[in-house]
Amino acid sequence: MRKPFGVARLLSALAMACCAGMSVPAVAGAVYTNDFERAEPGDVPSDFLVLDGNFAVRSDGTNRFLELPGAPLDSFAVQFGPAESENVAVTARVFGTGRGRRAPVFGVGLGGVSGYKLQVAPAKKALELLKDQEVKASAPFEWKTETWTWLRLQVRKLGPEQWHVGGKAWTAGEPEPKEWPVTLTERDAPPSGRPSVLGSPFSGTPIRYDDLRVETLSE
Numbered sequence: 503m504r505k506p507f508g509v510a511r512l513l514s515a516l517a518m519a520c521c522a523g524m525s526v527p528a529v530a531g532a533v534y535t536n537d538f539e540r541a542e543p544g545d546v547p548s549d550f551l552v553l554d555g556n557f558a559v560r561s562d563g564t565n566r567f568l569e570l571p572g573a574p575l576d577s578f579a580v581q582f583g584p585a586e587s588e589n590v591a592v593t594a595r596v597f598g599t600g601r602g603r604r605a606p607v608f609g610v611g612l613g614g615v616s617g618y619k620l621q622v623a624p625a626k627k628a629l630e631l632l633k634d635q636e637v638k639a640s641a642p643f644e645w646k647t648e649t650w651t652w653l654r655l656q657v658r659k660l661g662p663e664q665w666h667v668g669g670k671a672w673t674a675g676e677p678e679p680k681e682w683p684v685t686l687t688e689r690d691a692p693p694s695g696r697p698s699v700l701g702s703p704f705s706g707t708p709i710r711y712d713d714l715r716v717e718t719l720s721e
Contacts, residue, residue, distance in 0.1 A: 534583035534697075534716040538566040551581040551696065553615070560710070567597070567712040572703045579611065579700035583716040587613060587694035588665060591656035591717050594699050595674060597710040600624065600647035604705040610653045614695015620655040620669035620684070621700065631655075631669045631684035641683035643671055650674035650712075657692050658719050665692055 541547050541559045543566065550557075555578025560569040570578055583592070590612060598606040609621030609630075619632040622645050629643035645651065655669045668682035697716050701709040 531717040531719065532715060533718055534714070536582065536714045537712060538568060541566060546580070547582070549582060553579045553581065553698075555580065555701075560708075565712070567710045568699070568714075569711075570701045570703060570709045572705070572707040572709075575702070575704055575706065577607075577700065577702045579615075579698045581614070581696040581698045582714060583697045585614070585694055585696045586716075586718070587692045588657050588659045589719040589721055590697075591654060591719055592697040593652065593654045593713070593715040593717075594711055595650050595652050595713045596622075596699070596701075597650045597712075598624075598645075598647070598701075598703075599705060599707040601705040601707055605645065605647065606701060606703050606705050606707065606709050608651075608701040608709050609699070610655050611698035611700055612655055612657055612695075613693040614698075617693045617695050618655060618657065618667050618686075619698075619700065620653055620671070622651060622653070622671055625704075629669065629671050629684055631667065631686055633667075633686070638667075638686045639669075639684040643683075646673055652678065654678075656719060659721055660687075663689050663691075667692070 538559050543559050543561050557580050592610050594610050596608045605624035607623050611619040616634045621630050624645040628640045630637050631639040653671045658666045660666050665688040667686040669684045670679050699711045
């Protein structure tokens with residue numbers, strides 16, 4: 503059974519946000535946000551756990567973001583925020599660039615290393631929902647190169663021994679879709695772990711991440 507966020511835990515999250523240079527808006531349900539505007543370029547925020555990859559905060563002169571370099575060509579991820587297993591959602595904005603027929607793969611995750619992942623796979627023209635490394639659901643998605651893309655992944659408890667996992671993606675500047683194009687109904691309890699952003703720079707160009715957000719969902 504999930505333990506609810508208590509006052510002490512919320513204050514701890516807010517204190518962590520202040521220390522890491524995060525912007526935490528007064529929105530019900532938000533327990534973690536990071537827009538990197540007060541993070542030091544060249545570093546990774548102190549509350550992040552880099553699983554692999556040379557992630558670093560970068561700036562284009564008007565905006566700061568977390569960046570994964572275009573080499574080496576492998577799969578990388580970094581974790582952030584509180585560890586939860588259910589009634590939680592993660593949202594992030596991601597920027598990538600294609601090169602010829604090559605394009606990056608990128609996404610967000612919940613439930614730690616072996617949890618759920620929502621990723622955009624431009625070469626397949628698809629949005630994919632994975633559990634650990636296995637694709638569980640897929641839907642058509644037209645990715646636009648050199649454009650920010652929003653991703654949202656959530657795990658919600660529906661009842662005893664039943665959980666709903668849903669993911670969506672949309673181009674920045676367009677309305678958020680009401681529907682969840684990739685979904686999964688689980689009978690086994692979701693794994694507990696921290697949210698993440700992930701990427702594979704197969705095009706040899708950097709991947710940028712911004713406006714990370716973790717929120718709790720009402721049952």
